[in-house]
Amino acid sequence: xxxxxxxxxxxxxxxxxxxxxxxxxxxxxxxxxxxxxxxxxxxxxxxxxxxxxxxxxxxxxxxxxxxxxxxxxxxxxxxxxxxxxxxxxxxxxxxxxxxxxxxxxxxxxxxxxxxxxxxxxxxxxxxxxxxxxxxxxxxxxxxxxxxxxxxxxxxxxxxxxxxxxxxxxxxxxxxxxxxxxxxxxxxxxxxxxxxxxxxxxxxxxxxxxxxxxxxxxxxxxxxxxxxxxxxxxxxxxxxxxxxxxxxxxxxxxxxxxxxxxxxxxxxxxxxxxxxxxxxxxxxxxxxxxxxxxxxxxxxxxxxxxxxxxxxxxxxxxxxxxxxxxxxxxxxxxxxxxxxxxxxxxxxxxxxxxxxxxxxxxxxxxxxxxxxxxxxxxxxxxxxxxxxxxxxxxxxxxxxxxxxxxxxxxxxxxxxxxxxxxxxxxxxxxxxxxxxxxxxxxxxxxxxxxxxxxxxxxxxxxxxxxxxxxxxxxxxxxxxxxxxxxxxxxxxxxxxxxxxxxxxxxxxxxxxxxxxxxxxxxxxxxxxxxxxxxxxxxxxxxxxxxxxxxxxxxxxxxxxxxxxxxxxxxxxxxxxxxxxxxxxxxxxxxxxxxxxxxxxxxxxxxxxxxxxxxxxxxxxxxxxxxxxxxxxxxxxxxxxxxxxxxxxxxxxxxxxxxxxxxxxxxxxxxxxxx
Numbered sequence: 001x002x003x004x005x006x007x008x009x010x011x012x013x014x015x016x017x018x019x020x021x022x023x024x025x026x027x028x029x030x031x032x033x034x035x036x037x038x039x040x041x042x043x044x045x046x047x048x049x050x051x052x053x054x055x056x057x058x059x060x061x062x063x064x065x066x067x068x069x070x071x072x073x074x075x076x077x078x079x080x081x082x083x084x085x086x087x088x089x090x091x092x093x094x095x096x097x098x099x100x101x102x103x104x105x106x107x108x109x110x111x112x113x114x115x116x117x118x119x120x121x122x123x124x125x126x127x128x129x130x131x132x133x134x135x136x137x138x139x140x141x142x143x144x145x146x147x148x149x150x151x152x153x154x155x156x157x158x159x160x161x162x163x164x165x166x167x168x169x170x171x172x173x174x175x176x177x178x179x180x181x182x183x184x185x186x187x188x189x190x191x192x193x194x195x196x197x198x199x200x201x202x203x204x205x206x207x208x209x210x211x212x213x214x215x216x217x218x219x220x221x222x223x224x225x226x227x228x229x230x231x232x233x234x235x236x237x238x239x240x241x242x243x244x245x246x247x248x249x250x251x252x253x254x255x256x257x258x259x260x261x262x263x264x265x266x267x268x269x270x271x272x273x274x275x276x277x278x279x280x281x282x283x284x285x286x287x288x289x290x291x292x293x294x295x296x297x298x299x300x301x302x303x304x305x306x307x308x309x310x311x312x313x314x315x316x317x318x319x320x321x322x323x324x325x326x327x328x329x330x331x332x333x334x335x336x337x338x339x340x341x342x343x344x345x346x347x348x349x350x351x352x353x354x355x356x357x358x359x360x361x362x363x364x365x366x367x368x369x370x371x372x373x374x375x376x377x378x379x380x381x382x383x384x385x386x387x388x389x390x391x392x393x394x395x396x397x398x399x400x401x402x403x404x405x406x407x408x409x410x411x412x413x414x415x416x417x418x419x420x421x422x423x424x425x426x427x428x429x430x431x432x433x434x435x436x437x438x439x440x441x442x443x444x445x446x447x448x449x450x451x452x453x454x455x456x457x458x459x460x461x462x463x464x465x466x467x468x469x470x471x472x473x474x475x476x477x478x479x480x481x482x483x484x485x486x487x488x489x490x491x492x493x494x495x496x497x498x499x500x501x502x503x504x505x506x507x508x509x510x511x512x513x514x515x516x517x518x519x520x521x522x523x524x525x526x527x528x529x530x531x532x533x534x535x536x537x538x539x540x541x542x543x544x545x546x547x548x549x550x551x552x553x554x555x556x557x558x559x560x561x562x563x564x565x566x567x568x569x570x571x572x573x574x575x576x577x578x579x580x581x582x583x584x585x586x587x588x589x590x591x592x593x594x595x596x597x598x599x600x601x602x603x604x605x606x607x608x609x610x611x612x613x614x615x616x617x618x619x620x621x622x623x624x625x626x627x628x629x630x631x632x633x634x635x636x637x638x639x640x641x642x643x644x645x646x647x648x649x650x651x652x653x654x655x656x657x658x659x660x661x662x663x664x665x666x667x668x669x670x671x672x673x
Contacts, residue, residue, distance in 0.1 A: 035163035036075040041082060042198045048213050057219065057541070064215070064223035069231060072262060080258045081166045086220055088209045088639075090170045092253045093336045094285050099173040101188065101207055103572050103591045106131060109189055110204075114138045122573060129577035131208065135192070136201035143197055160194055165203065208591075209638065210578055214543040217639070221245065231265055243271055247278035249287040249491025250425075252336050256284075279423055280490070282325040282367050285332040287491030289371075291478055291499040297466065300479050300498045301457045308482045310429075311452040311465055314475040314499055315384065315412050317375025318635055322350055322411075325367040333635050345409055345445075346374060353411075353446035360441045369418040370436075377410030379444070384410065384473055413440075414449035417488055429486040429496070466500065476501045512537075512624075512642045513633060516594045517545055517579060518586025519564055529557075530564045534586045535598065535627070536579075537611055539644040544578040545592055546610040546644050548622070553598065553629030563632075567594055582610030582621060592638050597630045603651040612648040622651045 044067045051059045071079050090096045110131060111121055116138075124134040172187040188207065192200055205211045225241035232240070247257055260277045263269075280286045294300040320339070321332045329350045331340045340347060354365055376385035416436040417424050424432050442448055452465045462477075469477050480486065481496040488494075501511070514535035522531025532552045536545040552560055570590040575581065579589070602625050609621030616622065 034075070034077070035161035036071065036078045036082075038160040038162050038165050038199055039196065041085070041162055042202055045202055045211065045213060046198060048215065051214075056214070060213075060215065060219060061223045061226060064220070065226040065230070068224055068227035072227070072231065072265060075162075076262045078162045079262060080254050081162050083220070083224070083254060083258065084166065085162075085206060086211070086215055087217065088206065088211075090166060090173050092255060092284075094252065094332060094338050096170060096173055097337070099169055099184075099207060101184070102569060103131075103208070104569075105185060106204060106207060109185065109192065110135050110138075113189065113192055114142070125574040129575050129579075130205075130212065132201040132204035132212075133577075135204055136197050139195075139200050140197040158194070160191075160199060164194075165191065169206075210543065210576075212543060212578055214541065216540040216543070218540075221248075228261065228265065228271070232268075232271060235271065240271060243274050245491070247274045250275070250280050251278040251284055252286055253284050280369065280418060280425065282323045282369060282418060283330060285321055285323075285336040287336075288319060288321075288334065289488050289490060289497065290493045291497035292493055292495045294479075294498045294500050297459055297462050297500065300500060301459060301462070303495070303498055304457070304479060304481065306457075307484050308430075309454060309457075310480050310482055311454065311462055312414055312478050312480060313412075313450045313469045313472075314478045314501070315373040315375055315449065316473060316475045317373040317384075317412070319371075319373050320346075322346070322368075322370045322372055322413075324350065324354065324365075324369075327351075327354075335635055335637055335640075343374070343409065346411060349409070349411055349443065349445040353440065353443050356443055357440040361439060363439050364420070365439060366420045367418065368416060368420070370413050371415035371417060372411050372413045373449070374409050374411045377408050377445070379408055408445060410444075411446045412449045413446065414451075415488065425488040425490070427487065428483050429480055429488075430482040432488070433482075470502055474502075511597050511599045511630065512647075513595055513597055513636060513640065514548065515545060515592045515638055515641050516567060516590055516596060517547060517592060518581075518584070518589045519567070520550060520585075521587045529561060530588070531560075533560075533564070534581075534584055535596070535624075536592070537644045537647055538639065538641050539580070539611075541645075544580055546580045546621075547582045547584045548609050548611045548647065549606075549624045549627055550584050550586070550608070551624070551627050553596070553627055555629055570594065580610040582613065583608040584610075595633045595636050595638065595641055597633050598624070598627050599630060600624045600627045603647065611644045612651070615648060616651065622647050 044063060047063050048060050051063070068079070068082075071082060084090060090099060107121060107125075110116065111118065113135070121134070124137075125131065128134050128137075168187050168191045172184045175182055175184045175187070177183065191203060195203055202211060221244055222237075222241060225244055226237050228244075229235045229237040229240045244261075247260075248254070251257055257274075257278050260274055264271060264274065292303075294303060319334050323330045323332070329340070329347045330338060331343060331346055333339045357363075358365055377383075378385055413436070415429075416432050419435055419439070424435065437448070450469075452461070454461065462479075466477050476499060478497055478499040480498075486496045514537060516533050517536040518534035519530040520532045520534070522529055532550050534547055534550045535553075536547050538544075539546050555563065567590050570593045572589050572591050575589055576591075603622055604625045605617055605620040606623030607620055609623040611622045613619075613621040
């Protein structure tokens with residue numbers, strides 16, 4: 001009897017855990033009846049797809065603006081779902097993970113769905129370069145054949161709603177099982193079966209994270225701002241846009257934010273109140289404040305002027321937010337993803353940090369949000385290690401690096417933004433630091449960022465501090481204003497923080513971030529191995545990836561082989577329609593998944609590059625001179641890589657090309673030296 005009761009209690013616990021998810025899904029299914037038809041959303045996207053030309057961006061905004069007004073008036077509950085769909089998200093980043101389905105799995109689904117041969121699909125993909133378009137054309141042919149034979153497809157009787165699509169995708173994203181136990185592929189397959197010829201195209205493109213519509217995040221928010229300004233009347237679109245951005249940066253949960261927006265539109269509430277409603281809170285991540293860049297210590301001192309400031313070490317680690325409420329600790333990375341389970345040791349260090357601080361200072365700590373950086377740390381020699389020791393190069397998916405077993409993580413805290421329920425972002429850095437240092441005390445694994453207090457600007461003293469920072473493998477230093485204009489502005493580049501990277505210190509450019517889009521085979525000993533990789537930047541206006549350089553990235557053969565071995569799962573045998581290769585001809589093409597951090601001495605013109613082709617000089621694009629791959633960046637999303645617009649801007653700003661345009665001829669495989 002005791003054994004039976006124990007087994008019953010275990011089953012009840014399992015059922016309770018499942019029931020929460022099931023209850024949420026059931027609630028969503030009930031609300032699906034009143035949801036907008038997914039076909040109506042797709043019709044709008046088809047209109048956007050046809051917009052091409054000089055004024056296409058404004059035409060896209062106008063189409064989306066009219067659509068958003070209609071949705072807010074008739075289907076307000078679907079507004080956030082549509083926003084997520086156009087942003088390649090399923091829900092708030094910190095709650096719902098990305099739906100990661102490999103390209104070959106999607107191809108297998110299409111083969112199974114239409115009973116195709118592998119060669120037939122490959123031929124279609126080579127022709128279109130778009131799996132969504134291929135599936136759409138085949139579906140259209142099948143529907144026409146069914147209509148000709150008067151065959152009624154039972155799956156097409158029930159029309160998909162926006163809620164149906166997002167509920168299914170959410171269920172698939174939350175499925176943590178792997179292998180045969182995973183229900184993810186079945187859910188997506190059933191969704192594709194129910195969709196019509198146009199719906200299937202955009203569902204597949206959503207899963208591949210490219211709708212091929214040219215709707216960037218800024219275009220999307222601008223369209224929403226235009227819609228709200230028209231509904232409010234006599235309100236400037238720019239003012240609405242600023243309020244939306246500030247609110248979103250403070251509260252990265254669109255469900256909550258747009259819930260407030262729709263409520264305010266209904267009640268005609270003063271829209272400026274949205275910023276106060278979307279305040280930062282424990283348990284919900286917000287955008288990090290970013291530092292402005294400086295080209296040297298003299299320039300930094302000039303920009304700071306006579307204001308009181310401090311210098312801090314700029315650690316070469318992973319930035320994170322640590323949220324604590326009622327002793328529950330949550331950690332968010334730079335992508336605002338919850339990484340608490342990935343780094344349980346940080347949770348342990350944070351608990352010790354809180355306990356020791358309470359014991360020493362005899363002050364109560366109920367809740368807080370800390371802005372920190374963590375990185376590997378060698379306790380024996382009391383020194384920080386390179387971030388590669390933590391992430392491994394290249395990092396294998398789902399595996400913890402061996403180095404992590406030998407070395408510990410150390411957290412360096414440099415700001416506090418909420419304490420015991422009080423929001424501190426509007427306080428000066430001096431006031432925030434006073435709270436941080438008076439309530440908390442350092443431990444071995446949880447420390448305050450090393451800083452230099454300056455009564456007056458002393459270049460020699462700052463120079464010495466910079467050299468000390470570089471000796472302990474820091475990225476450089478960051479100067480921060482202490483009093484005037486030193487409030488914390490989430491999501492913005494704030495001139496009260498000025499960083500000097502060691503790359504600037506050595507007269508190099510800022511680090512850039514590219515996606516690996518292809519590779520080329522070598523010659524001689526490396527005939528069957530890859531000798532170089534093709535890097536690409538993001539063209540936001542055209543929603544495509546543009547090849548910038550073919551290089552080995554200053555990697556050793558072993559590192560290059562390891563990197564490309566980990567890319568084998570991302571190989572595709574066709575050129576996607578959103579790839580611009582320029583004159584580069586890679587032997588292998590990869591789907592845009594792996595991001596690398598690159599530094600370089602300067603940019604040049606190159607006939608092979610697709611970036612800025614014919615913009616600066618006829619028949620030339622902008623390329624990288626002597627690129628060096630620093631590390632993989634699995635903490636960045638594909639939409640966070642360096643844009644082609646920024647590359648062109650950096651090239652134009654270079655001292656060496658002012659009044660003297662330099663070019664670099666096309667050299668296959670390697671940069672011309």
